[in-house]
């Protein structure tokens with residue numbers, strides 16, 4: 001880790017990203033509130049699995065990781081993601097490539113990190129399974145706005161035609177951080193399918209698309 005990053009991490013870590021209470025890291029109340037419980041939020045095909053709800057401390061935690069460079073959260077997010085990714089990998093008929101949705105180009109340039117890929121790598125480390133490897137098969141073909149900052153009726157247009165996939169054959173699982181309208185995952189599936197891959201499922205960390213309440 002670069003010195004400046006670790007300093008920024010330390011400063012950001014001086015309050016809980018979930019509730020802004022003073023202290024180092026995520027506070028116990030926020031950890032207790034997250035309670036990962038993977039569930040199918042869309043039958044598909046491909047089915048969409050979410051690990052936690054996008055409420056309580058999650059918006060603050062995800063924003064800190066994504067937009068404020070709080071890389072010290074990667075391992076915790078990876079652990080929560082593993083709750084949904086593990087069963088999805090177990091359900092695959094054989095080896096599966098786990099494909100993170102690439103961040104928008106501008107965001108990656110600004111932060112120098114790709115949060116979905118970092119989270120996916122961490123989840124696979126937690127799971128320690130041999131049947132799955134991360135593969136960065138998706139690439140952005142143009143800049144897009146963050147889906148959380150785009151109006152509902154414009155999310156499809158924002159994502160449409162914005163990704164391409166490396167050509168190949170085999171089974172893949174797509175991973176993203178937050179599901180809003182589903183337009184990002186739809187675009188990822190379109191690009192992968194057109195390039196020869198079979199998308200078995202989509203695993204998102206947090207569901208902001210349905211009214212499902214997590215316990």
Ligand SMILES: [Zn+2]
Pocket residue numbers: 016017018019020021026027028029030031057
């Ligand atoms: Zn908190």
